[in-house]
Amino acid sequence: MQEIGINSVPVVLITAVFTGMVLALQTFTGFKRFGAESLVGSVVALSMTREMGPVLTGLIVAGRAGAAMAAELGTMRVTEQIDALETLATKPVKYLIVPRFLSGLFMLPSLTILADIIGILGGYAVAVGLFRLNSVLYWKRTWDVMETGDIYHGLVKAAFFGAAISLISCYKGFYTSGGAEGVGKATTGAVVISFMTILISDYFLSAWLF
Amino acid sequence: MIDVIDLHKAFGTKKVLDGTNLHVERGQTMVVIGGSGTGKSVLLKHIIGLLKPDSGSVLIEGMDITRLNEKSLYEIRKKFGMLFQGAALFDSMNVWQNVSFALLRAGMKEEEARYIAIENLRRVGLTNVEDLMPSELSGGMRKRVGLARAIAHKPEVLLYDEPTTGIDPILADAINDLIIKMKVELHVTGVAITHDMQSAYKIGDRIAMLYQGRIVGEGTPEEIKSSTNPYIRQFVTGSAQGPIKIEGVRET
Ligand SMILES: Nc1ncnc2c1ncn2[C@@H]1O[C@H](COP(=O)(O)OP(=O)(O)OP(=O)(O)O)[C@@H](O)[C@H]1O
Numbered sequence: 494m495q496e497i498g499i500n501s502v503p504v505v506l507i508t509a510v511f512t513g514m515v516l517a518l519q520t521f522t523g524f525k526r527f528g529a530e531s532l533v534g535s536v537v538a539l540s541m542t543r544e545m546g547p548v549l550t551g552l553i554v555a556g557r558a559g560a561a562m563a564a565e566l567g568t569m570r571v572t573e574q575i576d577a578l579e580t581l582a583t584k585p586v587k588y589l590i591v592p593r594f595l596s597g598l599f600m601l602p603s604l605t606i607l608a609d610i611i612g613i614l615g616g617y618a619v620a621v622g623l624f625r626l627n628s629v630l631y632w633k634r635t636w637d638v639m640e641t642g643d644i645y646h647g648l649v650k651a652a653f654f655g656a657a658i659s660l661i662s663c664y665k666g667f668y669t670s671g672g673a674e675g676v677g678k679a680t681t682g683a684v685v686i687s688f689m690t691i692l693i694s695d696y697f698l699s700a701w702l703f
Numbered sequence: 704m705i706d707v708i709d710l711h712k713a714f715g716t717k718k719v720l721d722g723t724n725l726h727v728e729r730g731q732t733m734v735v736i737g738g739s740g741t742g743k744s745v746l747l748k749h750i751i752g753l754l755k756p757d758s759g760s761v762l763i764e765g766m767d768i769t770r771l772n773e774k775s776l777y778e779i780r781k782k783f784g785m786l787f788q789g790a791a792l793f794d795s796m797n798v799w800q801n802v803s804f805a806l807l808r809a810g811m812k813e814e815e816a817r818y819i820a821i822e823n824l825r826r827v828g829l830t831n832v833e834d835l836m837p838s839e840l841s842g843g844m845r846k847r848v849g850l851a852r853a854i855a856h857k858p859e860v861l862l863y864d865e866p867t868t869g870i871d872p873i874l875a876d877a878i879n880d881l882i883i884k885m886k887v888e889l890h891v892t893g894v895a896i897t898h899d900m901q902s903a904y905k906i907g908d909r910i911a912m913l914y915q916g917r918i919v920g921e922g923t924p925e926e927i928k929s930s931t932n933p934y935i936r937q938f939v940t941g942s943a944q945g946p947i948k949i950e951g952v953r954e955t
C-alpha cells in the first residue's frame with residue numbers, strides 16, 4: 494500500500510510547484526497595483542499550507558489511489574476473491590479495509606507536507622527569480638505571517654481527506670456488483686464522491702479550524 | 704452432517720431458491736446437478752454461510768449456521784474448504800501463497816508453508832508452478848490451484864463448484880479420483896456441483912437435481928441412471944425436449 498504514496502509523488506510535485514508559481518504570479522501582478530508586492534511570500538505560504546496543499550493533494554490521491562482501491566476491491570468482489578477470504582476464515586474488513594484506511598490516513602498528510610514545501614519554493618522561484626523581489630524580504634514575509642497552526646490545521650484537513658477517500662473508495666469497491674461494468678461504475682463513483690466530499694468538507698473544516 | 708431445510712432466497716424480485724431441502728451424510732459426497740443459472744452456486748454459498756437466506760436454515764452437525772454470530776461462523780468455517788467456480792485466486796499473491804493462505808494466516812513459517820503448498824499442488828497434478836502469479840495460469844490450472852487451496856487446511860467438509868469444468872477429460876478424471884481420495888482417506892464430507900454426468904456418477908454417493916429452486920429428484924447414481932423422473936431423464940440425456948424449459952428459447 495506504500496505505492497499509494499510513492500506513485501503519487503511526481504504528480505504531487507508538479508502540481509504543487511506550478512500552483513505555488515501561479516499564486517506568486519497572480520498576487521504579484523495584483524498586489525503591484527497598490528504597491529504591496531512584498532506580501533507575495535505571505536500569500537503563497539498561507540494559501541499553500543491552509544488550502545492548496547491539502548486540497549490539491551487530496552484530489553490527486555482521490556484520482557489515483559482512491560480509484561485504484563475501488564477497482565482492486567471491486568475486482569476482488571466480482572471474482573469472488575472476497576468470498577474466498579471468508580471461506581479461509583479471514584475477515585475481509587480487517588484484512589482489506591483497515592490497512593487501506595490507515596495508509597490513506599497517514600499518506601495524505603505526508604504528501605501534503607511535501608506539497609507545501611514545493612509550492613512555497615515554486616512561489617519563491619517566480620517572485621525572486623522572475624520579478625526580482627528581494628530574497629531576504631520574501632522569506633521574512635513568509636515566516637512573519639505563517640504560524641504553526643496554519644501548517645498543523647492544513648495537515649488535519651489532509652488527514653480527514655485521506656480517511657474519507659479510503660473509506661469511500663473501499664466502500665464502493667467492497668459493495669461492487671455486476672461484473673466488469675460494476676467495477677467501472679464503482680471506480681468512477683468512488684472518485685466523484687471523494688472529490689465532492691473533499692471540496693464540500695473543505696469549506697466546513699476551514700470554518701471550524703481557522 | 705449437512706441439512707438444508709426449506710431454504711428460500713431471492714435477489715430483488717428474482718426467486719432463486721424456493722424451498723430447497725438437502726441432506727448430506729457424514730463422509731459422503733453429494734452431487735448437485737441442474738441447469739445453468741438455477742442457483743447451484745447460490746445453494747453452495749448458503750452452506751458455508753457466505754449468503755444469508757430469506758428464510759429456512761442450514762444445519763451443520765445440528766447447528767444452524769444461518770443464526771450464528773460472526774465469531775462462531777468464522778470458527779465453523781475452519782472446518783470447510785471451498786473450490787469456487789472461477790477459482791477466485793488472489794491475484795496479488797503467487798501460487799504457493801494462495802495455496803497456503805490459511806496456513807500463513809494461522810502463523811506458519813514461510814518456508815514450511817511453501818513446502819506444504821508444493822505438496823498440495825502435486826496432489827492436484829501441478830508441478831513447478833508455485834512461483835507463478837495466477838494471471839500466468841490457464842483456466843484449468845487455476846481451477847486446480849483453487850482445489851489445492853481448498854484442501855490445504857485439511858477441512859472436514861469440501862464444497863466443489865464445478866471442479867472439472869474447463870479441464871480436459873483425462874485431467875478431469877484425475878480430479879474425480881482426488882475427490883474420491885479426499886473422501887476415502889480423509890473422510891471428507893463433500894458437496895459437488897457439476898454438469899459433467901460422468902463425473903457425477905463417479906464421485907457421487909448420491910445425486911440431487913435442482914430445478915426452479917427446489918430439489919426435484921434425488922438418488923444414488925444407479926437410481927439416477929434408471930430414473931423415470933422426467934426432469935432427471937431430460938437433464939441426464941441432455942435433451943432440449945421435456946419439462947425443463949429453456950428461458951428465452953421458444954418452443955416449437
Ligand atoms: N449476488 C447476487 N446478486 C444478485 N443475483 C445473483 C447473485 N448471485 C446469483 N444471482 C442470481 O441467481 C441465479 C442463480 O445463480 P447461480 O450462480 O447460483 O447459478 P448456477 O446454478 O451456479 O449456474 P451456473 O451453472 O451457470 O454456474 C442467477 O440468475 C444469478 O443471476
Ligand SMILES: [Mg+2]
Binds near residue numbers: 743744745788864
Ligand atoms: Mg454456478
